[in-house]
Amino acid sequence: MRHFQNILTKQTMAVAVDFAADALRCIAIERAADGTWTRRVAFELPPVLLDRSMEDAALQEFSAKVSAAGLNGCRCRVTIASNLFRMDTAQLPIMNEQELAASARFEAIDHFGVSEADFMIQHAMLPCATAGRCGLLLLAAPVLVIRNATNAVMNAGLSPCSIENAACAALRAAEQKYEGLNSGLVAFMHVEAKQAVLLLMKDGQIQFVRAMQGDWSSVAREQETASNDNGQTDTIALDPIDFGGAWRWSSLAEETLRCMRQACGESSWPSRLVVSGAVSTDVELLGTLKGVCGLESASVGSTGWSTGNEELKSDTWAAALGAASLDIQSTSTKRAA
């Protein structure tokens, strides 16, 4: 009956599914009568490889979780790990919207070297300092990945209403949480297991995008391993470097610095760097970024987004929360109206 109720009644829940590289996350936030948003359910499942169909066992587990949470038939927003996307910026002459869409498609195919039949391409307008030209954010995602994600969500009993890049959703989450993100020059970094996405924004407009490939999950695990080893009283650390210190993030920090130098030059420098993703609360990551890039670093934690019985276990929910924030905003706007 709950299934039909979700279909018939006006939805007051924001549901998001995040196909992250390290886990499949699902969150449902419900608006209470007093206007506060209460987390109804948030669960994690083992990661799903989207280059193939979801396995039956995993699908059954996902369906069971969705059904147990009473989310059957709910509209949901889907985010996919950004490492499955191709992402870059481009500049094109100013033209009308239809021509721009066609040109962006052609530019993306040429830029990423992908087949039009196998990839879905989207673009967004960016401001451009050069007169007579406009900036474009180009994204391409394999059709197979999109189809597998869609099928997985639909087979689990949910109704997808949008699919977007996890980094973009996390940026939206950061925008919701940090009021000052829309003013001045600010850097935002979304760190995933296999890719970190750096975005530079000036007065709320994206100026620069760079995806940095790397096995960032193993870098993060070095700290856990080191911490576990440190807990053994009968072991003496002979070489501190082996335990992984602040400088295990140096490669990411140096690449970030190079990107920012390229984008900003010497004239201006971001006022701060906001980090989201699983490792965003790693003090050493924030410390390294601050030390190398010379700017204040802060993380987009998952706390404070909604009230619930239990705290979210990690800080990896930024993408899901950012996707759900679209429905939270629209519901709040409708209620206010």
Place this chain on the structure above:
Amino acid sequence: MILPILDFLPNETRRVVHAQRSKRRIALLGILLLLFSVGVSAHSWNSARIADSERTVGAMLVANAPGVDELMNTLAHEQSNLSRALRVSDGLLPTISATSVLATVTNMLPERVSLIGMRLEISDSPRQMLVVMNGVAQTNTDLANFEHKLASASAFRAVTISESKAGEFMGKRVEEFTVSFQVPLCVQVCKPGTMRMAQGGVN
């Protein structure tokens, strides 16, 4: 908004999702409609059953009870007969007799006034006795005195001298007159020669 949503959901999938939701919505509405129909049908069947049983009871009562219409017709007929009989009885046997009226008038008659003729009729509406008297009086004063006595009696109403002319009676000059008045049928005879109103008037 820093970045608009870059939606990768394929249009055909969006259509499928929309169609799926529509299908589920229609299915649920169909189920609800079916349940509603079953409920209404059950309610109607129950109401029809109750009405049928009430109709059966009514038919049994009609079959077993005496004919009300026939009874009413009989009563109306009897009432009509009774009314007619009462009217006949009132006509034949008024509550006051002409003799009592004559005795009362005679009692009021002055010495030099004589009655020659008298006619009494009973009218239905209003129910009263109409009296017309002919007579002779020696003088007009005697006639006026007689008319005054009649008018002052509460049992007599509308005393009128309808005719008065000079004439001759047994070789003497007299005043021939005609007097009419009405007597309600509700008057009571107190004693021979007097009458009073049933409401309590005394004469």
